[in-house]
Amino acid sequence: MPMQKTLRAALLTALALGTGNVAAAPVVDGYVLEAGHASLQPWLLADAPPHPADNAPSAARVELGKMLFFDPRLSGDGNMSCATCHNPLLGWSDGLPTAKGVKSRVLDRATPTIVNAAYNAIQMWDGRAASLEDQALGPMEANVEMNMDLPRLYAWLRSDAVYRAAFEHAYPDEEIGASTVARAIASFERTVVSKESPFDRWVRGDADAMTPQQVRGFAVFVDPAKGNCAVCHAAPNFTDDGFHNVGLASYGVEQPDLGRYAQKPLGLMKGAFKTPTLRDVAHTAPYFHDGSALTLEDVVAHYERGGEVRENLSPNMQDIALSAAERADLVAFLHALSSPPAPVVLPTLPTRPSPILVQPTLAPERGMAATE
């Protein structure tokens, strides 16, 4: 027995020495930079995004929502669907600095991506919608965006056998109207999720999922003395669901877009906009709510400059200084946040004519447009 004990002790010592040869993983802001480490797990998203109690997801709801999302007849001119701006080919955004609405009217804010919007606690650049359901009808109704007469749309949907069947299947015995249209679109949006990126795989334990440079970039990202990015682009969806003025040049113009201030009239909120997620960020250029940064390198450079207009800057935005290598590492890390592109199977839409046969005229702005 003593012999066995000694052997075991020797074996344990050898094992300990063996592991001792491996350099301990660096620790940055409490994160141990080792694939799969427990400290990294807060960065994993929940398996399914949350949903309101009255809108549990089902295949029928998602399918109906997809039909509505891709149907251009939800717009006044019959030529713009949700997917016109939230285009899956362009990271569920539009690739434009700021969105183009009805008759290509240039709007004031960039189209936010749909990717992982389902995990946001608050929606839209200024947070004026609490949920995806709250948000869904806004762009349809806004006359500078899809410019739709909603009662007319509901009548059209009710008169169509294909849509009627799809609604009945998704929301039995419920009226085709604002609530069911909004809930269906929100149900579809909850399927547009990015959580299989190289970063996610690294957090789960695949040491080869990210390159050493991307791991170093993560360190720059979370280090308060380096990138200080995670102070706002926080775990797990790379957003704090918060509002910050990040010092964009557009805040310096006469009568700038005041952003969140329109919802919460506090000085701190002037020029503050919601922190966007960074998941799939490599697919959603250009960047910022005004589309003023063309590349991720431009974004990093903006933060290194400490912003252009520093009046009313977010107190959580600190001056940062990065070496060229750190800058490259950080951008490489941002490229590790993209999930592999998932095929999008387009729905089959009924082929009846658009509900709007008479071209509506442009009226003064109303509704929930991004320009307001």
Next chain:
Amino acid sequence: MIKPIRAFLPVAAVAAALVPALALAEATVVAQKDKKFSTDRVEVKVGDSVEFRNDDPFFHNVFSLSDAATFDLGSYPQGESKSVSFDTAGTVDVECAIHPSMKMTIEVKP
């Protein structure tokens, strides 16, 4: 480094000055930690004050636009705290403007 945000300290200071019988007033401390208030709800009496302490390693804000009390304590970093006292009974909804998921309620009793 960090540009100071216009704080509304005078509001709190004035509110405090208006409160009579300070000797009887009690202070309740509410912390801001992990982007949450340490409690969802506190009950105080007219004349009492509540001290908000930031325990997170970044800035928070504290404000209310409720009828019973309207104040904005501005934004402040870890380790700092600011107080506000209440001179009207009612329900005061308190939020952090930066992180609107942070909400709590103060019931001010007569």
